[in-house]
Amino acid sequence: MKKITFIFFAVMFLLFAGTIFAGGSQDSAENGVVTISMASGTVGHELDVLKEQIAVFESENSDIKVNLVPLPESATERHDLYVTWFVGQSSDVDILMEDIIWPPEFGAAGWLKPLNEYIEKYNMDTTDFFQGILDVNTVGGEVVSIPWFTDAGLMYYRKDLLEKYGYNPPVTYENLKNIAQDIMEKEGIKNGFVWQGASYEGLTCSALEFIWGHGGDFIKDGRVVINSPNTIAALNTMKDFIDSNVSPKGVISYQEEDARHLFQNGDSVFMRNWPYAWKLAQEEDSPVKGKIGAMANPTGPNGESSATLGGWNLGISNYSENSEAAFRFIMFLTGKEQQKYKSMNTGQNPTLKTLYSDPEILKVNPFYESLYDVFVGAKGRPGHVKYAELSNVFYTNVNSFLVGNINSEECVETIETECKTILSN
Amino acid sequence: MKKKEKTKGQNRLSEGKLAIILISPALIIILAIAIFPLLQTVSYSMQYFDLRFPLKQEFIGFQNYGRMLHNRVFWDATWNTVFFTVVSVSLEFAAGLLIALLLHRKFIGRGIVRASVLVPWAIPTVISARMWQWMYHDQFGIINYVFIKFGIIKEGIVWLQNPETSMISIIITDVWKTTPFMALMLLAGLQLINKNMYESANIDGANSIQKFFHITIPILKPTIMVALIFRTLDAFRIFDLVKVMSYGRPPTLAYINYENLIQFLKFGYGSAISIFIFIFIFIFAFIYMKSLGKKFER
Numbered sequence: 001m002k003k004i005t006f007i008f009f010a011v012m013f014l015l016f017a018g019t020i021f022a023g024g025s026q027d028s029a030e031n032g033v034v035t036i037s038m039a040s041g042t043v044g045h046e047l048d049v050l051k052e053q054i055a056v057f058e059s060e061n062s063d064i065k066v067n068l069v070p071l072p073e074s075a076t077e078r079h080d081l082y083v084t085w086f087v088g089q090s091s092d093v094d095i096l097m098e099d100i101i102w103p104p105e106f107g108a109a110g111w112l113k114p115l116n117e118y119i120e121k122y123n124m125d126t127t128d129f130f131q132g133i134l135d136v137n138t139v140g141g142e143v144v145s146i147p148w149f150t151d152a153g154l155m156y157y158r159k160d161l162l163e164k165y166g167y168n169p170p171v172t173y174e175n176l177k178n179i180a181q182d183i184m185e186k187e188g189i190k191n192g193f194v195w196q197g198a199s200y201e202g203l204t205c206s207a208l209e210f211i212w213g214h215g216g217d218f219i220k221d222g223r224v225v226i227n228s229p230n231t232i233a234a235l236n237t238m239k240d241f242i243d244s245n246v247s248p249k250g251v252i253s254y255q256e257e258d259a260r261h262l263f264q265n266g267d268s269v270f271m272r273n274w275p276y277a278w279k280l281a282q283e284e285d286s287p288v289k290g291k292i293g294a295m296a297n298p299t300g301p302n303g304e305s306s307a308t309l310g311g312w313n314l315g316i317s318n319y320s321e322n323s324e325a326a327f328r329f330i331m332f333l334t335g336k337e338q339q340k341y342k343s344m345n346t347g348q349n350p351t352l353k354t355l356y357s358d359p360e361i362l363k364v365n366p367f368y369e370s371l372y373d374v375f376v377g378a379k380g381r382p383g384h385v386k387y388a389e390l391s392n393v394f395y396t397n398v399n400s401f402l403v404g405n406i407n408s409e410e411c412v413e414t415i416e417t418e419c420k421t422i423l424s425n
Numbered sequence: 426m427k428k429k430e431k432t433k434g435q436n437r438l439s440e441g442k443l444a445i446i447l448i449s450p451a452l453i454i455i456l457a458i459a460i461f462p463l464l465q466t467v468s469y470s471m472q473y474f475d476l477r478f479p480l481k482q483e484f485i486g487f488q489n490y491g492r493m494l495h496n497r498v499f500w501d502a503t504w505n506t507v508f509f510t511v512v513s514v515s516l517e518f519a520a521g522l523l524i525a526l527l528l529h530r531k532f533i534g535r536g537i538v539r540a541s542v543l544v545p546w547a548i549p550t551v552i553s554a555r556m557w558q559w560m561y562h563d564q565f566g567i568i569n570y571v572f573i574k575f576g577i578i579k580e581g582i583v584w585l586q587n588p589e590t591s592m593i594s595i596i597i598t599d600v601w602k603t604t605p606f607m608a609l610m611l612l613a614g615l616q617l618i619n620k621n622m623y624e625s626a627n628i629d630g631a632n633s634i635q636k637f638f639h640i641t642i643p644i645l646k647p648t649i650m651v652a653l654i655f656r657t658l659d660a661f662r663i664f665d666l667v668k669v670m671s672y673g674r675p676p677t678l679a680y681i682n683y684e685n686l687i688q689f690l691k692f693g694y695g696s697a698i699s700i701f702i703f704i705f706i707f708i709f710a711f712i713y714m715k716s717l718g719k720k721f722e723r
Contacts, residue, residue, distance in 0.1 A: 080687045087476070109476050109690065190564075198586065199674060250563030253586040262564065385477050389689045396673075405588050 034325045037067040038095040041078075041312070045279070045346045053341065057332050064325045074255075075099050075201055079388070086111040086317070094320040095330060098145055100136055100311045100380065101201075101387050107139030108385040113316040114142035118327040128336075128352045130376070136383050137313050144315055146334045147351035149342065151310030152378035153209050154371065156263060156271040156281075159293035161187060171305075173213070173237050173298050180246045180269045192246035194259040195272040197238075199399035202255055204381065204391045205308040206272055207398050210234040212379060215302035218394060218415075219382040224423065226394075227416045230302055235401060235408040237300055242402060252402050264288055272297070274310060278365065279347030294367045296374045309378035311351070349375060386422055393418045463703070466696045474693035489697035498681060499698070506678045509596060510660040516600045517656060518649075521607025528608065529615045546605040554669035557598045561585050561670075585671040592675055595666050603659075607652055614648025615641070654713045658706055678702050 040050055047070065054066045069092075071078045079102060085093055086109070098106065106112050119126065126134060129147050137145040155176075157169060161183050170176040180192030196202035208218060216231030218224075241247040250258075256273055263271035264280065266287045271277070275294075282289055296305045314330045316323050332338060339350040344364045355361055356372050368375075384390065394415055401411040473485045493499050528539055545553065560566050561584035569581035584594040622640050631639070642649075664679035673680055682702065686695035 076688065083476075083687050083690065105477055105690070109479055198672060200672060248564065249587075250581065250583045253563065253583050267564075386689075389691075392684070392688065399586075403586060403588055 033063055033065055034322050035065045035067055036094040036320075036322050036326045036329060037069055037092060038097075038326075038329070039069045039071050039078075039082075039093050040097050042070050042073070046348075049342055049345045053333060053338055056338075057329060061328065061332075064329065066329060069093055071097065073257075082106070082111075086319070089319045091317070091319050091321045094316060094322050094326040096315050096317060097148070098313050098315050099201075100133070100150075100309060100313060101383070101391075103137050103139060103145050103313065103315065104383050104385050105387065106315070107142075107144045111318050112139075112144040113318045113320065113323050114144060115146070115316070115327065116142050118324065119143060122327070122331060124331055128354055130351055130353060132380065133309070133311060133313075133351055136380060137315075145313035146315075146330050148312050148314045148334055149339070149348040150351050150375065150378075151274045151276075151312075151349060152307035152371075152375050153205055153272060153297060153310070154275060154294045154307065154367075154374070155297050156273060156277065156292055156294050158183070158269050158288065158291055160291040161269060162293075169293065169295050170298050173210075173300050176270060176298050177241065177244065177246050181244070183269050184246070189267060189269060191248050191262055191268040193241055193270040193272075194247060194251060194254065194262050194268045196254055196256055196259060197242075197247075197251040197399065197402050198253050198255050198258075199396050200255060201391060201395065203395040203398055205310065207234075207238065207395070208308050208379070208381065209272070209297050209306050210238050210300070212306035213297060213303040214300035215304075219384070219390065219419065222382075222384070222423070224416050224419045226419070227412045231412055232408045234300060234303075235398070235411060238398075239402060239408070252399060263292075275349055275365070275367075276347055278367065294371065296371060305374075307374050307378045309380045311349070384423075389422050390419050393422070466699050466703075469692055470696035470700050472693045474691075474696070476690035476692060485693075489694045490701075492694065493697050493701065498676065502676045502678045502681045505592065505675045506661060506663070509592065509599075509663060509677065510657060513596045513599050513603075514653065514656045514660050516596065517604050517607045518653065520600065520604045521611055521652070524604065524608040525611035525615055528612050542608060543605045545602045548602075550602065550665045551669050553598065553602055554666050557594075557601075558585065558670045561594055586674060588675075591671060595663075595671060595675075598666055598670065599660070599663065603656065607656065610652040610655075611645065611648060614645045617648075618644050650713065650716070654710065657709060657713070661706055661709070662702065 038050075040046065047068075050068065054068070058065060071081065078097075079099070082096060082098075082102075086106070103112065118124075126143075130150065133147045133150060134143070137143060137147060162169060162179065165179075165183060165186065167179050167183075170179055176193065183189065184192045196206045211217065211231050211234040214230045214234035214237065216226070216228050216234050218226050218231075242249060242251060256277075259268075259271050259273055260277045260280065262268045263273070263277070264286055278292075278294060280286065281292055297307060299305050314333065316326045316330070320326055333342075334351070336352055336355065339352055340355055340358060340361060342348060343350045343355065343361050347365055349368070350356070350361075356368050356375070362369050381387065382390065397406070397411050397415050400406050401408060406414070470489055471484060471486055472482060473488075474482050524542060528535065528542070548556075560568050563569060563581040563583040566581070566584070568584065569578070572578045573581070582590060584590050618641065622644075623636060626636050626640060662679050663677050664683065667673060667675075667677050667680045668683070673684070676684075678698065679702065682695055682698040685691045685698060689695075
């Protein structure tokens with residue numbers, strides 16, 4: 001009996017050990033065909049369109065196969081996933097979709113492959129890209145990511161209701177509040193104005209638009225300038241929307257999709273959101289199809305209409321084993337033809353200037369023309385390698401203020417002190 | 426006869442040596458998997474190690490700890506964690522004990538009830554976090570819907586973000602999830618109690634309360650201690666609910682630990698927080714073990 005037991009276990013062990021080694025590396029080069037992996041978002045129609053684009057690319061480039069790795073919805077979670085891959089020096093994913101605030105951080109850590117040599121080798125024309133965006137993607141003189149699509153915060157509104165009650169789209173927040181209150185009462189709509197107030201990066205984007213709109217700022221030229229009367233006034237405006245019930249109390253927990261659900265359902269008069277929401281709200285099954293408009297953000301006193309620059313860019317992991325093939329795919333995706341296709345099917349903004357006057361694109365996204373200045377003038381968040389930490393201090397304290405834990409002076413003072421400490425370390 | 430015994434004694438290993446040889450594979454694995462990373466974390470915690478500045482890595486002694494102990498967010502998180510641990514473990518214990526006492530009796534359908542009580546424990550935490558998040562939603566959530574329908578409140582409460590209600594919401598979800606575990610552990614302990622004790626108490630004229638406090642609880646004490654140790658150590662490290670359900674509100678120690686390591690890439694500072702959590706838990710476990718030992722000695 002003992003002998004049989006021993007042989008049984010020995011065999012099991014060998015089989016087990018065998019499977020470990022048999023797994024091997026899913027090697028990418030077989031018969032000269034290279035497989036590259038791309039990590040991509042899946043919001044709205046992103047994934048479907050990307051699959052279609054991959055099919056076209058593979059038919060034109062028989063030596064490359066593209067594998068998709070879907071990402072979580074939240075930008076913060078994507079960032080954390082990337083960090084896990086980078087620290088593990090994983091070669092599993094070649095192309096990464098990066099939020100506009102990550103290239104300085106990832107670049108400094110040495111995690112992105114410098115692309116200048118490929119740009120030269122393949123003669124890639126970078127002049128049509130928005131220069132501001134390209135600058136953010138350049139670290140130490142080397143381009144580390146290629147702009148794929150851009151984003152800017154917009155104010156959506158119920159065009160049909162504003163017209164019904166004879167209102168022009170508001171230019172000031174005060175005006176917006178009055179219009180919202182009036183229409184809320186007369187139409188029995190539950191919410192006047194929904195935006196993103198949860199304690200996350202999206203709040204930084206939303207809040208900065210209020211703050212810039214009141215003439216204030218957060219960090220300028222590397223210095224913390226948040227403690228100013230204009231910023232405090234902006235914060236008070238934000239809080240006032242909640243206190244006067246124009247914005248629901250729940251806005252302190254809303255991210256982009258929460259706001260969009262309410263607006264698209266017809267339960268809000270105004271919404272601050274990114275351009276992606278337009279296409280979804282205009283689909284067949286949307287209760288507000290054909291009833292919405294999009295405009296530049298209103299302002300407070302002393303400020304000018306501002307939009308936060310968002311957008312996603314494609315970079316290559318420095319641990320990738322197929323960086324050249326990856327670059328060829330990136331060049332394909334960020335070229336004129338594919339950016340046009342993407343823009344017409346997902347509503348996401350191209351990063352090439354000339355596409356904004358293309359008549360076919362304008363038919364699908366009419367506000368590209370009227371809001372061109374908004375996109376060109378969108379302001380970037382502080383492009384600092386420690387941005388994640390600084391933004392965290394900003395949005396946790398602003399959220400605390402909106403919830404009612406601290407007042408606006410305490411809020412800016414805390415942010416000022418803590419950010420100064422972070423920057424000086 | 427004597428000669429044979431002597432030879433036998435020389436050929437057989439002493440029990441002690443045999444024990445060491447048999448345990449050593451497990452010990453080596455534990456050393457590799459647990460002790461080595463622990464020592465590495467201690468080492469990181471004494472360095473300036475920031476992935477955003479990979480070239481600046483250097484030894485800085487206890488500076489990370491100093492910074493940590495002066496940090497407001499750290500103390501907020503510590504307080505939140507302690508509060509959460511005390512309240513949730515107490516509630517889970519009380520509820521678990523009640524359920525265990527109920528399940529200890531024979532009634533029709535007891536098997537089904539016993540199995541269904543385990544369902545919350547069986548659902549992966551991430552899924553129940555998302556489920557509860559939706560239930561807590563201020564406009565679409567069922568909890569607000571029911572409360573408003575019954576006229577308890579006029580408009581939806583923002584359960585997860587409101588400072589007054591966010592801690593309670595997390596505690597409720599955690600209690601829902603872990604009470605079954607407590608109940609099962611206590612039930613196992615209850616079933617070890619000798620029924621004869623209750624019979625003799627009945628003869629002596631004891632009522633239910635006296636039987637409960639003088640028989641049930643004392644005999645159950647070891648089981649209670651083990652269950653409490655498990656739950657306290659787990660509760661102190663609460664992370665998944667805070668991250669998935671309420672996006673870091675209110676912040677707990679494990680959450681800010683994660684934030685500093687993965688979001689800010691501050692591996693040195695983050696390691697200091699990890700070691701703090703480790704020391705805290707270690708002391709807790711030590712105290713519990715000591716008092717458990719005392720109980721057995723009695």
